[in-house]
Amino acid sequence: MPSILVLVFILQLVIHLINTFGAVTINNILWRIYNQLPTPASKTVAGQRQLKKQLLKLKQELDATSSQNEFAKWAKLKRQHDKMLEQYEKSKSSLESTQKTFDSTISALRWLGTNGLRMLLQFWFQKQPMYWIPKGWVPYYAEWLLSFPRAPLGSVSIQVWSVACLAMITLVSDALVAAVALAVGINAQGDEIQAKEKGNGEPMTMSASTEKVKEL
Structure with a gap:
């Protein structure tokens, strides 16, 4: 049965590549690809990037404003900065939670598609000869x-x-x-x-x- 021979070889090759490059690296690559697709996570990432740009711009403006000579303007910028920073932290925490769920799902699917499938094949074809x-x-x-x-x-x-x-x-x-x-x-x-x-x-x-x- 040459198809089983090839399938087992491909499974072992995929498992070796995963072990070589590392599951974390592969998860990060898949996460970046996932964020390029039209998904809720990609919208969150885009919003977080925009929020970060606004936060940096506001921080520069706040640093350029004197808290003594322009206290009213400084206090207003400070409140906006703190509010935007809180929004950014919430968005970051939500995105990290989503990524953890994504990593867990990918890890489970990867195990089922590699080691799980290999164990299933070994159990199913344990009495059949690969070749004589x-x-x-x-x-x-x-x-x-x-x-x-x-x-x-x-x-x-x-x-x-x-x-x-x-x-x-x-x-x-x-x-x-x-x-x-x-x-x-x-x-x-x-x-x-x-x-x-x-x-x-x-x-x-x-x-x-x-x-x-x-x-x-």
Whole structure:
């Protein structure tokens, strides 16, 4: 059943990516995307940004007003500032509560769509072979391990296939990270060498010019 093989591999890949980038980072990205859509939260965010701009403008005007020479104007601006600040804090608190609910919902959906689906597949297909091993290729104890826990002897179970996919994905991921780090290190080293060569070349040119002046 190649479809199950591919599905398990994709699930393990998605789980690995989530663990690599972090659930908090993914939630923040989804929250920003959610705020770009025509939702109640996006309206709240837009109103909060506008309120923040007005609050900063009012704060600048308040700081530019003397509390001694222009007390009446200063007191009026102070009341407006405090009232607007209270509105901003309420809006911020409401938005934070909405974001917490959003994060909880996304986390639950993400778990159901990854680990929950993986556990369901492993339970549902635990007795079915993913593929068969040619007879005589491995000893009896290896056949037993590959078919663990309930797949037919001589086949590979979905649990073992999941572990194999995870191991392969981790190995390839580590290799890619090492390759990128090596490439960045080589580029940085090359730039450093070029900078040193350029720095060493300039004094030599100045020294040669100085010698010519001295000879003249």
